[in-house]
Amino acid sequence: MERIADRILVIQLPGLPVKIQVASCRLRVTSLKKAFTVNRNLKTKNEKLQTRFILTINLIGQSVNWRIKRKKVSAILNIKVKILYKKEVVPNIYLMRLKAPEIAQETLPGQFIHIKCSKDNYPLLRRPLSIHRIDKEKGEIFILFQAVGEGTKLLAQRAVGDDLDIVGPIGNGFNIYPESKKIMIIGGGIGFAPLLALCEESIRQDKEVRVLIGVLKKELVIGEESIRSLGAKVDIATDDGSYKYMGLVTDLLERTIKKGWLADQIFACGPKPMLRKINEIVLKVNIDYQVSLEERMACGIGACLGCVCEIKTKDKKEDKVKYEFKRVCVDGPVFKASEVFWDD
Ligand SMILES: Cc1cc2nc3c(=O)[nH]c(=O)nc-3n(C[C@H](O)[C@H](O)[C@H](O)COP(=O)(O)OP(=O)(O)OC[C@H]3O[C@@H](n4cnc5c(N)ncnc54)[C@H](O)[C@@H]3O)c2cc1C
Numbered sequence: 205m206e207r208i209a210d211r212i213l214v215i216q217l218p219g220l221p222v223k224i225q226v227a228s229c230r231l232r233v234t235s236l237k238k239a240f241t242v243n244r245n246l247k248t249k250n251e252k253l254q255t256r257f258i259l260t261i262n263l264i265g266q267s268v269n270w271r272i273k274r275k276k277v278s279a280i281l282n283i284k285v286k287i288l289y290k291k292e293v294v295p296n297i298y299l300m301r302l303k304a305p306e307i308a309q310e311t312l313p314g315q316f317i318h319i320k321c322s323k324d325n326y327p328l329l330r331r332p333l334s335i336h337r338i339d340k341e342k343g344e345i346f347i348l349f350q351a352v353g354e355g356t357k358l359l360a361q362r363a364v365g366d367d368l369d370i371v372g373p374i375g376n377g378f379n380i381y382p383e384s385k386k387i388m389i390i391g392g393g394i395g396f397a398p399l400l401a402l403c404e405e406s407i408r409q410d411k412e413v414r415v416l417i418g419v420l421k422k423e424l425v426i427g428e429e430s431i432r433s434l435g436a437k438v439d440i441a442t443d444d445g446s447y448k449y450m451g452l453v454t455d456l457l458e459r460t461i462k463k464g465w466l467a468d469q470i471f472a473c474g475p476k477p478m479l480r481k482i483n484e485i486v487l488k489v490n491i492d493y494q495v496s497l498e499e500r501m502a503c504g505i506g507a508c509l510g511c512v513c514e515i516k517t518k519d520k521k522e523d524k525v526k527y528e529f530k531r532v533c534v535d536g537p538v539f540k541a542s543e544v545f546w547d548d
């Protein structure tokens with residue numbers, strides 16, 4: 205059952221009785237075969253849960269044809285999950301497997317969890333980490349993180365068997381369009397973290413996937429074999445030339461495009477200068493490009509406005525571009541690159 209804003213929308217899934225109340229219009233559907241004089245499109249959005257429903261009811265002869273498109277209906281949970289596995293995969297970068305069936309079922313590639321890193325209350329604030337991999341069957345999720353400061357260093361000390369206090373899944377996730385055939389995924393450094401789940405999902409949807417990874421040096425390469433075993437192509441760039449292509453991952457992208465491999469969609473996560481450069485390249489070839497942004501976070505659930513960033517939106521009335529502040533935690537972390545304000 206869902207309740208949405210001041211309009212109340214109570215929905216049970218197809219085949220079951222449905223009751224809908226929209227402002228002054230009331231109707232009760234007890235059988236889908238019954239006819240109603242309703243022709244109404246309702247689009248509404250619950251800001252708090254980032255849940256969007258598109259409900260269409262049409263009168264077609266004597267039957268009611270209705271559709272509920274659930275873009276994302278996952279509640280944000282606060283639960284304790286067990287650490288099943290922990291490994292330092294490359295120096296200072298840790299992989300953890302967590303038993304989290306409720307989150308594994310609901311989560312989308314690109315979403316993240318907010319973690320209480322230590323057993324006590326220091327540091328007070330949780331730390332956001334992307335969901336690296338999702339195993340729905342086993343009810344497990346993976347995180348991949350770099351120990352950079354107090355929180356992540358404490359997290360790296362947690363042991364297999366410990367319970368972690370997490371909140372999630374949070375955020376919107378990447379949007380893979382059904383019509384896209386070729387997908388390019390670009391990760392810079394630890395920005396690779398949310399991209400393995402995306403790669404897995406793209407392959408599951410029968411897309412041709414190519415992954416570009418950029419790191420400083422060979423010993424920091426993560427995920428090469430995992431990507432290949434999924435059936436995606438992977439190219440690697442190292443800044444110092446110690447492995448594969450010598451140079452920046454954005455140079456590798458330009459080469460790949462010059463060779464004629466054009467994706468229908470590009471997804472990227474990594475340092476902002478990398479994301480910005482990809483945007484410049486992509487603008488010339490007009491490819492749809494989505495980025496996962498990072499901002500420091502406090503509440504992680506859209507309440508404190510600590511993570512806002514400037515996003516371009518279109519003023520439909522005046523037909524001009526304007527800027528709006530959006531919360532990276534719940535309005536993102538994934539944004540269309542064309543909406544991002546790149547000049548800071
Ligand atoms: C949506 C989202 C998903 C993320 N996913 C991952 C992930 O999968 N793996 C991973 O390793 N990291 C990820 N990060 C970054 C991670 O949250 C930070 O590295 C972490 O919070 C740092 O906490 P700390 O206490 O260890 O470091 P602090 O002591 O708080 O800071 C150490 C250094 O890290 C920088 N920093 C802290 N927080 C952030 C942040 N949110 N973004 C950018 N720089 C930051 C600080 O400016 C400082 O230089 C993600 C961030 C966001 C917003």
Ligand code: FES
Pocket residue numbers: 500501502503504505506507508509510511512531532533534
């Ligand atoms: S962290 Fe509080 S609104 Fe995003």
